[in-house]
Amino acid sequence: MLKKAITLALALTTFSSVAVTNHNGEIANMRTWVSGSNTYGVWVSLKSNPSLCPGGFYLPHTSDNKQLVYSTLLAAHMSGKAIMIQAADSSYKIGDRCRINYVML
Numbered sequence: 001m002l003k004k005a006i007t008l009a010l011a012l013t014t015f016s017s018v019a020v021t022n023h024n025g026e027i028a029n030m031r032t033w034v035s036g037s038n039t040y041g042v043w044v045s046l047k048s049n050p051s052l053c054p055g056g057f058y059l060p061h062t063s064d065n066k067q068l069v070y071s072t073l074l075a076a077h078m079s080g081k082a083i084m085i086q087a088a089d090s091s092y093k094i095g096d097r098c099r100i101n102y103v104m105l
Helices: 002-016 066-079
Strands: 020-025 027-032 042-046 057-059 083-088 098-104
Touching (some): 042 066, 057 066
Parallel strands (some): 057 098
Antiparallel strands (some): 020 083, 042 057
């Protein structure tokens, strides 16, 4: 019985730690800070933010591909094309903003 309980607990922990959600739409605005001293790094809002992320999305300063993702977001915004933003689970939220995990044009 203990073996089954441990297996179930591990399975639930594994599945809950990789939760991501996908959100589609056109970018309404983007914000970046020169000094990098703000909390968000890059802050993006869709024309209609999802209820899970009502404040929009952010890229942290420590993101390895931050410049590449920023370029993709900027290209989508300038062209008026819709973009898909995959957001990390709620444990990575800052306030009402979700952390960007992946973007796709």
